[in-house]
Amino acid sequence: MSTAAKGLAGVVAAETEMSFIDGERGVLEYVGIPIDELARNSTFEETVFLLWNRRLPTASELESFASEIRAAYGIPQRALDMINSLPDSAEPMHVLRSLISYLALEDDNPNSVDPSEVRSKAIRLLAQAPIITAAFDRKRRGVEFVAPDASLSLAGNFLYMLNGEKPTETMERALDVCLILHADHGLNASTFTSRVIISTLSDIYSALTGAVGALRGPLHGGANEGVMLMLNEIGSLDEVEPYVMGKLSRKEKIMGMGHRVYKTLDPRATYLKTLAEQLARDTNNYDLYEKSRNVEQIMEREVGAKGIYPNVDFYSATTYHCIGLRLDLFTPMFAISRISGWTGHCLEQLAAGRLIRPSAEYIGPHEQPYVPIGDRSS
Numbered sequence: 001m002s003t004a005a006k007g008l009a010g011v012v013a014a015e016t017e018m019s020f021i022d023g024e025r026g027v028l029e030y031v032g033i034p035i036d037e038l039a040r041n042s043t044f045e046e047t048v049f050l051l052w053n054r055r056l057p058t059a060s061e062l063e064s065f066a067s068e069i070r071a072a073y074g075i076p077q078r079a080l081d082m083i084n085s086l087p088d089s090a091e092p093m094h095v096l097r098s099l100i101s102y103l104a105l106e107d108d109n110p111n112s113v114d115p116s117e118v119r120s121k122a123i124r125l126l127a128q129a130p131i132i133t134a135a136f137d138r139k140r141r142g143v144e145f146v147a148p149d150a151s152l153s154l155a156g157n158f159l160y161m162l163n164g165e166k167p168t169e170t171m172e173r174a175l176d177v178c179l180i181l182h183a184d185h186g187l188n189a190s191t192f193t194s195r196v197i198i199s200t201l202s203d204i205y206s207a208l209t210g211a212v213g214a215l216r217g218p219l220h221g222g223a224n225e226g227v228m229l230m231l232n233e234i235g236s237l238d239e240v241e242p243y244v245m246g247k248l249s250r251k252e253k254i255m256g257m258g259h260r261v262y263k264t265l266d267p268r269a270t271y272l273k274t275l276a277e278q279l280a281r282d283t284n285n286y287d288l289y290e291k292s293r294n295v296e297q298i299m300e301r302e303v304g305a306k307g308i309y310p311n312v313d314f315y316s317a318t319t320y321h322c323i324g325l326r327l328d329l330f331t332p333m334f335a336i337s338r339i340s341g342w343t344g345h346c347l348e349q350l351a352a353g354r355l356i357r358p359s360a361e362y363i364g365p366h367e368q369p370y371v372p373i374g375d376r377s378s
Helices: 034-043 044-054 058-069 079-086 092-106 115-141 154-163 169-182 189-199 204-215 224-233 236-249 269-282 286-306 310-323 329-350
Strands: 020-021 027-030
Touching: 027 034, 027 044, 034 058, 034 169, 034 269, 044 058, 044 115, 044 154, 044 169, 044 329, 058 115, 079 092, 079 115, 092 115, 092 189, 092 204, 092 329, 115 154, 115 329, 154 169, 154 286, 169 204, 169 329, 189 329, 204 329, 224 269, 224 286, 224 310, 224 329, 236 286, 269 286, 286 310, 310 329
Parallel strands: none
Antiparallel strands: 020 027
16 A cells, blocks of 8 residues: 655656756755855856756857846736725735736736747746835835846846836845745745646646745745744844754744754855845944854754754845835845746656656545435534
8 A cells, every 4th residue: 555655755747957956965056056156156047047947058058048038027017007906904824825827817828848949938037026026125115116227136126126226246146046046946835836737738837826826825935024923023133042042942943943954054054144144243233144044053053953054045135125025025026036947847847748747645435325314413
């Protein structure tokens, strides 16, 4: 008799050339390149090219690819009208999910699964998701929409549209690094969702709508919001120790600590920690970084032997706060980045050409009689 793998742990459900993970050794590679090297040396646009083409671009190829993305900045007027009609209380992740779905209605051929057409749609979605997010945030704050600037990188343009002024070089670089770090991560819940949907030969809009829905959950993409809420609960540095020890004594989770895959330090957190410290100093938020560092030190002292270390969400929370993102924009930024991975996986799945249809282990009764409704007890 088969035995179900809880949460599909250990089950290999797809092949990919995009990212490699070794949780025991703390390794993450995009097409064989360690994530820390990419975070320190690459750009988000170059990283997307790497994931989609399985190689780094030449200078001219990168310029052309970045130009393709920037040419797709801007959203249809009807989509902007829809954003302006939404209640200010709407959650940005619900807005992003709904608008990605709506964009299919603005596409003359939304159902195509031809790889070249899917790639073109992927570029538009990658370019327009940040604009949807920035437009809604400005709408709910009651400030005028800022048109995109095609001279800016995807990270720089998002911050410009969000804040109404061009970001500092440090802020733009910090967001760019966060986008690189979140671009792809194996067959996680949202990526698996996108591959299941596209395996039915559905469309890229449906696949990404489902992926955004999966990412919204607090056990997946919503974790960095939980980190920020935790840091806000800790009033001062003196309160870190009793806060953490109290949580541990009650067997409560410390947000941003530990990972389903990594049994050592999340490799995405290495450079991000350095960047968060620099950004915190530059923006007068160093107390936030210090609280984070103290939490990490206490956790290392108390439970380090159990393989519980900071994950990428732990220091991305400080980074996002320092560049001026409201708390409920943290997970949309994750989604904006992960669109690159989702679409790359959808292209892989289309090339594989097989419907994903796992089995379920039935654990209910057998050979039960049908009881007429008049004979059933309440």
